[in-house]
Amino acid sequence: MENNFACRICNGSFSGRATQPQEINGWVAQVCSVCGPIGYSREAWDDFDRILGGEKNRLNRAALSHLLSNADREGxxxxxxxTSEQLTxxxxxxxxxxxxxxxxxxxxIIGDHLVREGKEFVxxxxxxxxxxxxxNDAFAALYEQMKQKGLIIASKTAPRRDAFADTEVWYPGFDLTLEGWELYESGKRGKEAGHYGFVALQFGQPELNTFLAAVTPGILEETGYPLKDVLKFQRAGIIDNIMRDQIRNAAFVVADLTHGNKGAYW
Ligand SMILES: [Zn+2]
Structure with missing residues (x-):
């Protein structure tokens, strides 16, 4: 299969490749080497640019790729x-x-791989x-700074043949220094808090949403922490990995205990 089409979301920004879009039962299906397999409603596909448009179009696309590339796909x-409603x-x-x-x-990402596989992360x-x-440029700058701070080291590059590349692609390999491992450990214990609070509650509870809308500005004012609300995308099922990371990185979590939604209590 030819995999040389532009992904509706990342559009090649991260040098990704995507399959030819296919219409199946009224949905448009496309698999991207960055964003993964996505099904779009016809309207979401056609209006994608307009919906995510404006000045923040590229930023919105990158943020959506971030969500989708971290989504748990083992289910x-x-x-x-x-759908266009979700995107809007x-x-x-x-x-x-x-x-x-x-x-x-x-x-x-590097540490989890090393723990699991026992060898460098490519x-x-x-x-x-x-x-x-x-x-890619922003990532290269991040990597350069992390290297200068002595957190990671680049190891030899290794060829990897992925399903999307016609030829073998050489990707760099990465290892952690001792300082990097210490950061990995403190991150695991939630000691490297991000500057935001996280909201975990059951989706589709109008009274909770009203409550949240009323208290959120106050929380920001009193603590200086914005509340991160990924509820809008929970409906799309993009919750698992990204939610785990966001909870782990949050300075505090607001959890709703009234509805017995154990998924929200992770
Ligand atoms: Zn993509």
Missing amino acids: AQKHYFL AGRDTLTLPTPPIQRLNFIR QEANTVARVGSFS
Whole structure:
């Protein structure tokens, strides 16, 4: 299959490749080496640019790639389905992580791999998006600073043949220094807090939403921490990995205990 089409979301920003869009049962399906398999409603596909448009178009796309590249795909449902309603409702919540959080994300990706595999982490097609960098250049700058700070070391490059590349691609390999491992450990224990609070509650409870809308400005004013609300995208099923990371990185979490939604209490 030819995999040389532009992804509706990342549009090649991270040097990703995507399959030819296919119409299946009224949905448009496309698999991107960065964003993964996505199903779009016809309207979401056609109006994608307009919905995520404006000045923040590229930023919104990068933030959505960040969410989708981190989404847990081990469940039964491989595709994430996006409708124009979800995109419209969620676009204002799309933000990229700050550089300190990107740094933690990258440390975590390398460290988790080393713990699991016992050998160096070789960059993958979706690594830049998973870290949350705006572009390949921004990621290169982040990496340079992390190297200067003695957190990571580049090891030899290794060829990797992925399903999307016609030829073998040489990606750099990364290892953690002792300082990098210390940051990995403190990040795991939640000691490297991000500058935001996280809201975990059941979706679709109008009274809670009203309550939240009323108290959120007060929380920001009193604590100086904005509240991160990923609820808009929870409906799209993009909750698992990204939520775990956001909870781990949050300075505090606001959790709703009234509805017995154990998924929200993770
Ligand atoms: Zn993509």
